[in-house]
Amino acid sequence: MDLKEEKPEKAHGAGPDAEARSPGEAARDDNIDIEKAAQSNVGSAHSELTLEEGTSADKDKEQHDSEDPNIVDWDGPDDPQNPMNWPAKKKWGVIAVLSLVTLITPLGSSFFAPGVPQVMSAFHEKSNLLAALVVSVYVLGFAIGPIIIAPLSELYGRSPVYNGSNVLFVVFTIACAVSTNMNMLIAFRFLAGCAGAAPLTIGGGTLADIMPREKRAGAMAIWALGPLLGPVLGPICGGFLTQAKGWRWVFYVLAIFSGFFSLLLFFTARETYAPVLLARKAARLRKETGNQNLRSIMDDNTPPREVFLRSIVRPMKMLFFSPIVFLMSLYVAVNYGILYLLFTTITFVFEDQYHFSAGSIGLSFLGTGIGMLAGMMVLGVMSDKIIKKHMAKGNVKPEHRLPFILTLPGGIALPIGIFVYGWTADKHVHWVVPIIGTAFIGLGNLSSMMTIQTYLVDAFTLHAASAIAANTILRSVFGAVLPLCGLSMFDKLGLGWGNSLLGFLSLALIPVPVIFRVYGEKIRTNPKFQVKF
Structure with missing residues (x-):
């Protein structure tokens, strides 16, 4: 520094x-x-x-x-x-570069999804479970990585963790490209996911370090595009790249871009965590x-070893003993799991049902991406306007990040999209209709993820990294596990009823943000629900 x-x-x-x-x-x-x-x-x-x-x-x-x-x-x-007093140009420069890094690591989760048939053929594998695992094991790494990444960032600061994790991510991605068997590929995919979890885990904490409350939602909207838009862009680009160059080049390209953006972050970003500074x-x-x-x-004379151990435990305690963190993380996790189940199965659906080629299959993800972009533009502007309005009245609080005008439309859009996508694909309706359904899924996912993560950052500012880590752990577990049963579920229930099951599940969780909008402050201040470290 x-x-x-x-x-x-x-x-x-x-x-x-x-x-x-x-x-x-x-x-x-x-x-x-x-x-x-x-x-x-x-x-x-x-x-x-x-x-x-x-x-x-x-x-x-x-x-x-x-x-x-x-x-x-x-x-x-x-x-x-x-860092709160940095010039706006410097703050937005950090956010821009961080957003690029946060785009690349989720991109890796689905970038080679269109190439899975090539991988299965190259390694002479026929198991549907392995086909799903080679994609989802990367997301499982997103669940394990934060357990170490979050405490390291609170002990040594954000920058060393970003830079170290980025180097490891590039190394493990190249190892994926040169894998000689399925076990090797799965192992390095998992390790790449662990390292790639860094920007997802502590990115929200970095925003809390440098952005005042009234500007935080706009910054969060830009940063949150990575975790959601990355998996959408991956298959679009990966489909044509796999068709032209083969599945190994997917990892080479990913390593090249990751290395470039990592260097940008290394040379442009500075430490932002106030206790470390x-x-x-x-x-x-x-x-x-x-x-x-x-x-x-901010020093309470706690030995570094105890700080580290306490920081490892903190995300898990927040996840299991804070009703706010647990229920909000569960809501995001179910939505995220549904999204990754869609990413894992959409290739087979449009290949079998609509006879898309390996390259054009990636275009079927465009609907999800358009829905996310629409949600980002609306939420990024409206959320900050709402906060500024309450600040003018002098009564702003974290629960104002969960207005009904933003949470309810997004919560309702997700099950609508699932029902439309599932039943129209099941009945072989023209391919544009299920893609429109995926746009609603994208809108609903971005709405839930952005509003809830901004709420968690506002509610747990100093320990925002731990709160976001808890959220990342649970949603990554769901994102990794749900796709494993996706193909078997659709084989037994069909696309219509299989997706309807997911739709009913997302419907049941709509009240979660509504409850915390109304009762969140009482729950946060009630001694019965307070977590002791």
């Missing part, structure tokens, strides 16, 4: 201007409050916590910290080293001044 030299007397940032708080300082103070609340009740942590809502012990500690000359803080409310600042000041008592305002 390139940080300006600070004078020791400014270490704690408690100058005469400490009362005039900019949005950047306010966000930092919010994070400190969240950190304190998280020690006893992560379920209630959100960016609007104030000292009045904390305990008297919290108040005494903050007052002591503000008067302690050994506490290292930002240099006033407009400190340019605070302040810890580095404190370490530098200790070296410059010889005062070994200097410490970050």
